[in-house]
Amino acid sequence: MLHQRAPAVERLGLRAFTTGAEVLHGVAWLGTATVFPQPVGLGATWDPDLLTRVADVVGIELRAKHAADPIVSLNVWAPVVNPLRHPAWGRNEEGYSEDPYLTAELGTAYARGLRGDHPVYWRTVPTLKHAFGYNNETDRGVTSSQLRPRVLHEYELPAFVGPLQAGAAGAVMAAYNLVNGRPNHLSGELLDLLRDVTPQPLLVVSDAAAPGFVVTLQRFYDDHVESHAAMLRAGVDSFTDNDADSAPTIERVTAALERGLLDEADIDLAVQRQLEVRIRTGELDPDRDPFVVGPDAIDLPAHRALAREAVARSVVVLENDGTLPVREGARVAVVGPHADRVLHDWYSGTPPYLVGLGTALRERLGDEAVTVADGSDRVVLRSVRTGRAVRCGGPTHVLTADGAGPGTATGPDEQHDLTHWGDGLWSVAVAGTGLLWTGARWVLHADATRVGGWVAQETFRRTPHDDGTWSLQHAGSGKWLRVQHDEAGTLVADAETPEAADRFTAEVVRTGADAVRDACRDADVVVVAVGNDPHLGGRETADRPTLTLPESMLDLWRVAGEGAGSARRVLLVVSSYPYVLPDDLGADAVVWTSHGGQELGHGVTDVLVGDEEPRGRLAQAWPAAVEHVGDLFDYDVIAAGHTTWYARHAPRYALGHGLTYGDVAYATAHLALPGGSSTDAATVTPQSRVGVVVRLHNAGSRAAHELVQVYADAPEHRLPFGHRLVGHRRVEVGAGETLDVTVEVPAARLATWDVTRSRLVVEPGRYVLGVGPSASTVAHQLVVEVDAEPVPPRALVGHEVHAADADVLTDVELAARTRTVGTAVQIARGREEGCVELWTTSVRGARELRAVLARTRPGPAWLELAVPEDGGTWRTVAAAAVPEDGDRWTWSTVTVPLDLAAGDLPDVADVRLRLVGAVRVATVELR
Structure with missing residues (x-):
């Protein structure tokens, strides 16, 4: 029972059980399911109610998969609540916000939807990932995150504590890395901090293969028997290791019992926690389970509608000079690699359909009003040695070099579209089918619909030579491409060196730049859609190699400007993370969205054309310069000046930033006192809840969705206090309307960790509350004086x-x-x-x-x-x-x-x- 794959115990009525199903933003790896925006996009909604509704659908669809196959686990591995400390983290897409309390709020909301609202039974049991100090992929199994007490208790723990205290999550996954020199899977003291705040028993699961790392990578113990015993004593209850083979885990734990390193009570406690999870999901009371659905509760009309709503609410308008919303009757060009692509990340499910931006705009504005060009170069690749063009032949899409000879016309099977994704990585698609080259099977095929896999197999690197020819390397395997000496001339990836590879000439059929210029020529508005592929340029196992857009995409932006003439230019960034944008961008509008899943095109279109008001706000600041972000491996956010809390440099776009289509002004602000009186300064206690009242006025002609935010500073605090989000509230302000909004600020959010007494303390003194639409835009300042006992020597x-x-x-x-x-x-x-x-x-x-x-x-x-x-x-x-x-x-x-x-x-x-x-x-x- 201690392994992820637990056998059935028929005499007790227990069926076989597996811990863990992936439901990060939809049910993943289990076939067709609704795919919602990435968590970093859901975070940009700042909307707990929406996240609960999204997770409710995800939970229903997971239950449908469980109904079809009971081995599908109802212990789900989501949400990820690691605060987004550093934008270079490869898994940035999986988290919600750089702010730990906003992360806790949104993580609680998502977990609550997965859990359901029954007082006894749970739809699923959410697992919070990944405890603790996990924000780097580089050497993630051996790096030690430095979490000194203040950083641990003020920044790291709140994101985990929030969902657990609320009773919304029932499990935690330990992270691969070490914290303060000890592997997380052995950090019983840290795990106990979470168990102490949880109203129900807490299941702790290992990350995949992590139990073995304690010996093989981290070398913290010399043998697996000792390490497994130590993990159980520390509070790990389930071992995900050696894939489906439970034998090594059983052997090691049995040996630990025989050596006296464990008592049976240690094992009983771990198994008890697992059984309590299964009891909560109704496994032993199937007639009383309120969450049973049939296997067909997938891709329902309401699920599609919610997916579209979630995308629209996550879109952030970063800059806008009035170009947006696109006016009726405008001619629109959509260009760039994301012009009509919808891409998947590692934890995406299989969507029932995909709607890209170009397709959605044509639906809304008409085919004649929209032109689309993805900016790829169309070429014919010809082997220098054989003189024959590389073509896609046969029903299996095997690539062969049996195309037409030099100087002869080529068709769509010999023509290929090359797209550059940055860091030297290219995808190659057959022009006639749009299918991608893949080297996953040694012999190259062209049958992939997208880049994917634990190791991406659909990307290539090209090495140009002085004579203008190329050598091509399959990035996934590192092997170079050559043409076999068979009759067909099969293209394979097996050459060990570029010298052993074939060289190819690239006959240009059409450059991407020319296609973009042509598409933009008659447009009134040009949308240049750039960004990352979630399997490249930063993902699980790989941190980002750069924070800037690839030069090839910036070239498309400049080319679009050349072709657009007097047209307005909108930079649309579709990405899993923030970018550092050029200072001389010269955009009329800038918009960001995460990879939004199946309804990406519809949701973004709804905002661009004004059918939906912009509601998205950044839950993670965008830096102004690469050198401002600091060292990825420095976890001391206080000393390093990381995140909005302690940043030493102004960002380009701040936490909370996002524009509306209205014209909202923050007219006045005051503190609400008992009895209805108001003031701009007041004395409070650490137990107080402070009411900040803001008067908003919308002078625009459209209703606006405003996110009122309150940030706290403590200039005279004896400790570095930072600039902290302490309250926020979303409201709709009608055209011409004046509205008073109250944001409640708990004084407890002003607490710092007292290292002398090991507890959170709101220290006495003056705190300044800044009110405004983002962390860097303060419209009004109010002062609270906290009356409290000072920290003694x-x-x-x-x-x-x-x-x-x-x-x-x-x-x-x-x-x-x-x-x-x-x-x-x-x-x-x-x-x-x-x-x-x-x-x-x-x-x-x-x-x-x-x-x-x-x-x-x-x-x-x-x-x-x-x-x-x-x-x-x-x-x-x-x-x-x-x-x-x-x-x-x-x-x-x-x-x-x-x-x-x-x-x-x-x-x-x-x-x-x-x-x-x-x-x-x-x-x-x-x-």
Whole structure:
């Protein structure tokens, strides 16, 4: 029962069971199902009700799959609630927002729809992914995310805690990476933080293959028996490993029992949590299950309508000079790689149909009013060695080199459309069919409808030579293309080097630039649709290689300008993530949408032509420059200045940004007080809920959907506080209407983590509430004064203090104290020394330092304790050397007297711990 594939237990009436079904934005990998926008697009709706309705449909369709095949799990692996800390993360498409509380709100809403609203039975049991500190794909199984206490409790945990406290999720998946030096699958202390806030038992599942990584990649244990025992003791209840083969898991756990590394009670507890999940879904009470549907509850008319609504509500108008909405009667050109494509991501289901933008615009405006060109180059590829053109031949679409000879006319089977997706990756489609070349089977075929697969098989790299010929490399396998010496001249991907590959000439039938110019020539409005393919340029297993649009797409933008003349130009970005756009873009309007699923074209068209008002708002800021985003692997958002909370640079488009077709002004704002009075400043307590009242006026001729946002700053806070979203509310403001809107702000959202007492605290002082339509546009400021007890000095005399609970960490990293529990501090790799600071510490009467130390390697290693002196210098009062023997798991308690020759310590002082050499520090104490 501990493996993902649990067998039936017929004597107990238990059928075979599998943990996990993928339902990120629709049912995936189980055949036809409704496909909704990617989560990053759903996040842009800022609409919990919509997400609940979407998840309700997804849950119904998953139940339909379960009705057709009961092995389909009702324990579903969604939503992803990792905050979108860094835009270069390959899996950016899977999350909702960079803000942890907005992520929690939307994740709760999606989980609630999957769960259903019955008080006893659950439609499905949602699993939150991925705990914890998971925002990089590069080396994801071995990197250690540094989550110091403030970052952990203020930024990382809230996104998980929200859905769990609400009772909307019943499971959590541990992430591949390590946190503070310990694999997440062994981090019982972190998992317990989630179990402590969950009103029902919490199932913890492993990520796929992760249990084996503890030994093979992370080398945290030497053998799988020990590691599996440690995972169970840490709270992992289900092992997804070795695909469908449960034997290795069973053998390892059995051996752990025999060695005494586990008790049967450990196994009973894990199995109990699994059974409780199954009980919740009605498996043992089928006659009482309120969520039973038939296998045909798929692709219903209401599901299609909701998919279209979800796309429209997720579209964000980023810039607009009045070009949008497109006026009636306008002639529109739609050009670029997304002109009429609808693309899938790894976690997409199989949609029942696809509607692209060009198709949808033609439906709405008429065929004569819309021209479409995808900007691909149409070429004939001819083998230099054989002189024959590469063609698609036969019903199986095998590519052969048996086309017409040099100088002869070619047909659609010999002509191919080349599209560049950035990072040197090209897709090649047969002009006559639109089907893509794929190298998945060694012999090249042209039968793929899209780029796909765990390793994409439908992309190629081209190497140009001085004589103008090309060599082509299949990107998925790394093999080079050559023509076999058979009668047909079969094209295969098996050459090991470019020298062994065939060379091809490319006879241009039509350039993409010429096609775009022609399409734009008579247009009134040109929509240039660019962006990524979700299987390329960033996805699971691969972080983004760049944050900028490919130069080939920017070239299309410039070409469209040349052909458009006086036409208005709209840049439409269809992508899984933000881009850094050129400063000299010169667009009349800029619009963003995620990959929206089957109704992408209809939903975007509804907004472009004004049938739907723009409602989307960015849930993730778009940076103004590549250098502003910082290091992908730096998880300390406070020190690194990551996200809107702590950003040091103004973004191009801020969190919450998005335009309406109305003209909404923020006329006034005030704080609502008990009894109906109002003010622009008030005193509150940490338990208060503050009412921010905003008067909006829409001077436009259309109703507008406005997202009123409130952000908090604390300029005088003793800690770096940041710029935090603390409240928001969506309203519709009619044309010419004036409307008063109240946004409720819980004072608890002003809390910071008190490292001295290990709890969230709203500290006393002045907080400024900025009200406006985005994080960077503040229309009014209001002030609240919090009346609360100040944080007392940290007690260090007679109290053991964890070095990890420092106020400042410089050139150090957090690491596992032992394999199972605790966190220590050690010098960061590449540094010779580092320090931590403990602020406002009570040190009166101290005479000696007691420290628990270990070493990372042989060599000098010691710890110094210093207090500040006048003039900003530090006075060292103790130095403790680490014993020579032992390793990183061998801890010694070292006691040394304080050097008080220059005078006793003050009553209260900041304390600095300086680490030198191969030292690790667990705790310090003064006596």
